[in-house]
Each structure stands twice: as C-alpha cells, then as structure tokens.
Amino acid sequence: MLTKQELEEHWAQAEEIYLxxxxxxxxxxGFHEGQLKxxxxxxxxxxxxxxxxxxxxxxxxxxxAANRILKERxxxxxxxxxxxxxxxxxxxxxFHKETYKDNLFFNQRFISIGYYALVDFVDVKPMPDSFSxxxxxRDLNDLPEFQLDHENIFRTALDTLRLQLNYQPIGYSLMxxxxxxxxxxxxxxxxxxxxxDRRNFQRRILGFGILNKLQQTRKGGAHKAPYLYSFNLxxxxxxxxxxxxxxx
Amino acid sequence: MLTKQELEEHWAQAEEIYLxxxxxxxxxxGFHEGQLKxxxxxxxxxxxxxxxxxxxxxxxxxxxAANRILKERxxxxxxxxxxxxxxxxxxxxxFHKETYKDNLFFNQRFISIGYYALVDFVDVKPMPDSFSxxxxxRDLNDLPEFQLDHENIFRTALDTLRLQLNYQPIGYSLMxxxxxxxxxxxxxxxxxxxxxDRRNFQRRILGFGILNKLQQTRKGGAHKAPYLYSFNLxxxxxxxxxxxxxxx
DNA sequence: AAAATAGGGTGTAATTTGTACACAATTGTA
DNA sequence: TACAATTGTGTACAAATTACACCCTATTTT
Numbered sequence: 001m002l003t004k005q006e007l008e009e010h011w012a013q014a015e016e017i018y019l020x021x022x023x024x025x026x027x028x029x030g031f032h033e034g035q036l037k038x039x040x041x042x043x044x045x046x047x048x049x050x051x052x053x054x055x056x057x058x059x060x061x062x063x064x065a066a067n068r069i070l071k072e073r074x075x076x077x078x079x080x081x082x083x084x085x086x087x088x089x090x091x092x093x094x095f096h097k098e099t100y101k102d103n104l105f106f107n108q109r110f111i112s113i114g115y116y117a118l119v120d121f122v123d124v125k126p127m128p129d130s131f132s133x134x135x136x137x138r139d140l141n142d143l144p145e146f147q148l149d150h151e152n153i154f155r156t157a158l159d160t161l162r163l164q165l166n167y168q169p170i171g172y173s174l175m176x177x178x179x180x181x182x183x184x185x186x187x188x189x190x191x192x193x194x195x196x197d198r199r200n201f202q203r204r205i206l207g208f209g210i211l212n213k214l215q216q217t218r219k220g221g222a223h224k225a226p227y228l229y230s231f232n233l234x235x236x237x238x239x240x241x242x243x244x245x246x247x248x
Numbered sequence: 249m250l251t252k253q254e255l256e257e258h259w260a261q262a263e264e265i266y267l268x269x270x271x272x273x274x275x276x277x278g279f280h281e282g283q284l285k286x287x288x289x290x291x292x293x294x295x296x297x298x299x300x301x302x303x304x305x306x307x308x309x310x311x312x313a314a315n316r317i318l319k320e321r322x323x324x325x326x327x328x329x330x331x332x333x334x335x336x337x338x339x340x341x342x343f344h345k346e347t348y349k350d351n352l353f354f355n356q357r358f359i360s361i362g363y364y365a366l367v368d369f370v371d372v373k374p375m376p377d378s379f380s381x382x383x384x385x386r387d388l389n390d391l392p393e394f395q396l397d398h399e400n401i402f403r404t405a406l407d408t409l410r411l412q413l414n415y416q417p418i419g420y421s422l423m424x425x426x427x428x429x430x431x432x433x434x435x436x437x438x439x440x441x442x443x444x445d446r447r448n449f450q451r452r453i454l455g456f457g458i459l460n461k462l463q464q465t466r467k468g469g470a471h472k473a474p475y476l477y478s479f480n481l482x483x484x485x486x487x488x489x490x491x492x493x494x495x496x
Numbered sequence: 497a498a499a500a501t502a503g504g505g506t507g508t509a510a511t512t513t514g515t516a517c518a519c520a521a522t523t524g525t526a
Numbered sequence: 527t528a529c530a531a532t533t534g535t536g537t538a539c540a541a542a543t544t545a546c547a548c549c550c551t552a553t554t555t556t
Binding site: 019020021022056058059060061062063065083085086088089090109111113163165166167188192194196243245246247248 | 308
C-alpha cells in the first residue's frame with residue numbers, strides 16, 4: 001500500500017508501458033463452506049471496495065493480461081477465465097478522474113474488459129495491489145459498497161455465471177479435486193440461490209457424463225459417508241465446447 | 249472512396265477526436281430469400297473484404313458508437329445490437345500498421361469490440377465508408393476473403409448467434425413484420441444449417457408464446473395459403489430477458 | 497449398548513416434453 | 527377436373543422431468 005504521492009510516482013511511467021484507455025477488471029468467484037465468494041480489494045483512503053483489475057501491456061494479448069492480473073492477486077494461473085462484457089460508459093471512472101486529476105495516466109477514459117474467473121478457494125493467496133491495504137474474499141451475502149461501476153460489473157458477471165450454468169458444465173474450477181454429490185449440489189444451489197431436489201440433481205448431473213464416481217467415501221462426517229467424485233476432464237471439456245443439451 | 253493520400257488527410261485528425269486503441273467491428277446479419285447474409289465492404293486497393301467498423305468518439309458511450317457505426321453503413325437504428333467478444337491480439341491489425349506506417353492513427357494497436365446485429369434485410373441501404381468502394385450483402389454460402397482477423401470475428405459472431413438460438417427467442421429483428429411459419433422455420437434452419445421437422449418446430453415455437461397468429465393468410469403462393477404471424481413484442485421481450493426454458 | 501438422529505444411496509409412478517410419423521385441406525396449374 | 531405441392535393438424539410412442547418413499551450407515555444421545 002502506497003501513499004498518494006508514491007502512487008503517482010509509481011504510475012508516472014504507466015502511460016508509456018500500458019495501452020492507454022483500456023483496462024481489465026476481474027470478477028473472481030470462489031466457493032467455501034457452502035458460500036459463494038468474490039475476491040475484492042479495499043484502499044484505506046476510501047470505504048469502498050473494488051474488483052481486481054489492471055492494464056494491458058503495450059504488446060500483450062488481452063487474455064494474457066487478464067491471466068497476469070489474476071495471477072498477481074491470487075497466485076494462481078491456468079484457471080477458468082472468460083470475457084463476459086465490456087464496460088464503456090465515458091463516466092464510469094469519473095471518480096478516479098477527479099481524484100487523480102494531476103496524474104496523466106488515471107486522468108483518462110478507460111474502456112474496461114470484464115473477465116470472470118472460477119477458482120478453487122483454497123488455492124488462492126489473496127495479495128493486495130499498490131492501491132490497496134486489503135485483498136480478501138467477500139461473501140456474496142455480505143457485500144460491501146463498491147467503487148466506480150464495480151457493482152454493475154460484479155452483477156453482470158453473476159448473471160453470466162447463472163446463465164452459463166444452464167448450458168455448460170460448471171464446477172471443475174470451483175470444486176476441489178475430489179468432492180461429494182451433496183457438496184456439488186450445494187455449489188449449484190448457492191449460485192442459483194435456489195433449493196434443488198437431491199435425487200433429481202444427482203440423476204441429471206450424472207446424466208451429463210462428466211463425473212467419475214470414486215470407490216472411496218468421505219469419512220469423518222457425522223453421518224453416512226458419501227461417495228467421492230471427481231470430474232472426467234475429457235468429457236467435461238467436450239461439454240464445455242458442445243454445450244450440455246437442449247436447443248434445436 | 250478516397251485515395252490513400254486523401255485518406256491520410258481525412259484521418260489526420262482522428263487521433264484527436266477518437267479514443268485511441270479502441271475500435272468497433274459489427275457483424276450485421278440479414279435474411280433474404282431463404283439465405284443468411286452478412287454486410288461487408290471492399291476497398292479497391294485490396295481484394296479482401298471487411299466488416300463494418302469504426303471508432304469511439306472521445307466522450308461517446310461504446311453502445312452509442314456501435315449504433316452510430318451501424319447507422320452510417322445501413323441507415324437503420326434501434327435494432328438488435330449486442331456485444332459478443334473483444335478481439336485483443338496485438339498483431340490483429342499488423343497489416344494495417346504496415347500499410348499505413350506513416351499515419352499516426354492507424355499505426356497503433358487496436359482492441360476491437362465485436363458487436364453483432366440482427367436486422368431486417370429490406371430496411372438496410374448499404375453505404376460504403378471512406379475506405380471502400382463497395383458495401384453490400386454477402387451470402388454466408390459464398391463468402392469472400394476477409395481482411396485482418398475479420399474472418400475470426402465473423403465466425404465468433406455466428407457461433408454466438410447459434411448459441412443464442414438455444415436460450416433466447418430470435419427472429420423479431422430479422423423477419424418482416426408479418427411472416428409465415430415456414431418462413432420463420434427457414435430462418436432457424438438457415439442459421440443452424442440443419443433441417444427441422446415442421447410440425448415439431450411449430451409446436452415448440454408456439455409453445456414459447458411469443459407469436460400472434462393473424463387471421464390473414466399469405467395469398468399468391470402456388471399452394472395452400474399459410475397463415476401469417478407477428479411477434480408478440482411483450483412476451484418476446486420477456487423471453488429475451490428470462491431465457492426460454494431449460495436449465496435448473 | 498441400544499435408541500435416536502441426521503444425512504446419504506437408490507428406486508418408481510405420474511407427468512410432461514420431445515420425436516416420428518400420417519392424413520386431410522387448400523391453392524394454382526396441367 | 528385431376529394433379530402436384532405445400533400447409534394445417536393430430537396421434538402414438540419414447541424419453542426426460544418431477545415428485546415422491548424407503549432403506550442404509552455413522553455418529554450422538556440416553
């Protein structure tokens with residue numbers, strides 16, 4: 001975390017090394033203890049939180065930039081990361097323009113490319129950026145105030161995720177390697193914010209053919225030990241490409 | 249259509265009025281005589297065709313820019329126009345960078361926001377831009393060579409359109425006000441490039457509740473006169489928002 | 497140690513939806 | 527007036543979805 005003075009020096013060169021007018025914001029979803037989480041940051045100047053973001057290096061492909069930004073905040077790489085929308089309102093960074101009036105780089109309009117990521121909660125080591133003192137998971141049921149248009153970005157990402165659930169498999173990136181059927185169901189219920197019938201859920205998800213049933217069960221629980229499953233990566237990838245079912 | 253010399257003068261001010269590094273490309277789909285069409289342009293310097301595109305004015309929202317660009321090439325406004333992907337490879341405009349080496353504006357990297365539009369073929373009056381001598385519809389079965397990465401942009405738009413068909417209604421923007429069931433089916437078959445059973449198609453599409461059956465029939469054909477339909481805009485809009493069915 | 501409790505595994509009947517068909521009706525043309 | 531081509535509508539069958547019930551097992555309670 002740097003002071004405003006230091007920040008300005010730090011970012012003085014930004015105009016030279018980053019592509020002007022273009023930024024990237026990432027909505028990073030994780031799942032832990034039956035709750036859906038988003039990775040967020042907070043500067044100590046303001047009470048408002050914001051999403052992990054950054055800029056595109058002059059000669060860097062944007063997908064690579066998104067990956068780099070994600071890695072800088074989480075330590076992880078090669079996860080599900082996908083464009084979902086571009087936010088291009090000229091006033092979306094009005095607050096920053098005013099706050100950093102004398103900074104050449106921040107005092108410009110930014111078109112922000114929104115990416116959403118699905119990651120395994122336990123793999124992430126949240127790391128603040130140069131604006132922030134805190135980088136941490138926030139529960140979807142307990143969200144803070146957002147900076148700029150980041151609430152809109154977040155909300156759009158969540159809508160996209162819910163839509164994706166209907167025609168593509170989900171879970172590989174969000175779940176640990178091995179998991180039980182009730183755990184996977186809980187993920188779906190949490191994303192959709194809706195209860196599902198466990199028997200029908202199981203039949204349907206097994207019908208997609210994207211799961212491997214393992215011999216072991218999850219011991220240590222207070223009740224009957226449930227079977228463990230893992231994803232069948234080959235079928236999972238195929239389903240991501242082809243879509244699940246439905247349609248014409 | 250301007251000469252290279254004139255073009256450079258014409259675009260000398262571009263750096264001042266347009267947001268640098270950001271461009272917009274539109275894939276405009278139309279439907280005519282049972283064929284799916286894309287609007288394309290051709291300059292006479294090169295044999296390669298390209299998609300309608302343009303830039304974002306300094307203080308212009310990007311949605312508005314896309315609408316403006318579409319209107320400049322087609323004369324129409326307020327149609328189905330939607331972001332589908334951002335193309336951000338640093339080499340995607342390599343050819344232009346080399347061709348317009350001495351032009352400050354074109355000799356820069358562009359991140360292009362892809363929009364696709366669904367329009368009523370007969371409403372469009374194709375108008376060339378300052379680079380082109382020709383602006384016209386091209387049949388999807390008879391596509392020319394593309395400039396830059398425009399084949400990729402087009403292909404991605406088509407994939408998106410096909411996906412959209414599965415969870416959202418389509419047709420309102422592509423069909424005339426009144427149309428017959430076989431005509432609408434033909435649209436679906438053309439987009440999907442696949443035959444559908446007409447009886448099942450009719451039952452399904454009627455099931456969505458987005459059509460009004462009219463009393464009149466389409467006279468003048470060589471056979472039994474089919475009924476005319478129009479879209480029920482209220483239900484259509486609701487279905488666009490909610491999605492059609494399926495899912496959890 | 498036995499009973500109670502809380503989940504978890506699996507099956508089945510009823511309903512809805514999807515698929516594959518066939519036949520009658522209408523229009524212009526031979 | 528018969529014919530060809532196309533549209534309108536119906537129906538039997540298969541598949542998928544929904545709404546349930548019953549049993550099993552590991553821990554907790556008594």
